[in-house]
Amino acid sequence: MTEDTADGGQCPTPERFTQARAAQSMAVLEDYAEMIDDLAQELGEARITDIAARMGVTHPTATKAVARLKREGLAVSRPYRGVFLTEQGAALAARVRMRHRVVVDLLVAVGVPQETAEIDAEGLEHHVSDVTLKAFETFLARR
Amino acid sequence: MTEDTADGGQCPTPERFTQARAAQSMAVLEDYAEMIDDLAQELGEARITDIAARMGVTHPTATKAVARLKREGLAVSRPYRGVFLTEQGAALAARVRMRHRVVVDLLVAVGVPQETAEIDAEGLEHHVSDVTLKAFETFLARR
DNA sequence: ACAGAAATGTAGCCAAGGCTATAAATCAAG
């Protein structure tokens, strides 16, 4: 017998919420890392002003986010200069970009309009586990 | 010509992030509303202790969340008594439960293990737009 | 070279959502 909660398995367990909160705490880091990587490719470097504009926030908010990235070892920067990802930050950006793309592709594959897929993916991407991502890739390869 | 950003459409627009942040600000409200509804069905009423235990937080945290629910007109309660959803709160809970179920079903349909689907859905559900939800339902009906 | 514009930094405010510690109320036995 594998049932010790005495319900059909539909009762949400606290760990689910804990897990969702943990994923959420990574979301901002992930989006900024990806954006900095985007800007580095497009413009050579990521300036605070550009980061803020693209993230849809004011520049002090972007500065704070970058401070957190630096604290977590994902980025480096010197005062009044651009922001650059560390190796670790670049690796995160790459993973996030890949996940984003797979999520969008899956949404489109099941019938979601491209525009909507792009918008929803921006939130969804942070809650797709490795197992789910792999399932998405397999589904996309086989369909 | 519909292209004024001069890129292939892969450049994230600030509105995407703004939208994701808006969705996130509803997430806690949605999860608590659904949980209170669960407890009301199972036990007749939702007590703070039970809410906290199931959400995986301490009871002061649950109290604060309930305070916000009350402030937003989604729940009512009197001191030292259970928490009850308003009509509006119950409607939200119903929508959220439905969305959660559809998300899990879709994940399973594309090959995600049930256990993983349940865990990931807890975060994903808050970022699925109405358009995407409809697409999921259509996909599930047709497959 | 310098002045004005633009970018960046910084201080300080707010709300949300975590927490611990402590007080008060309710409930359950005896």
Add this chain to the structure above:
DNA sequence: CTTGATTTATAGCCTTGGCTACATTTCTGT
């Protein structure tokens, strides 16, 4: 009816991620 256990409330702290206002630095055009 009391009393001890449980539940709930409240105060206060922390971090995060928004914001505005203002100071400082860098860049740019003449």
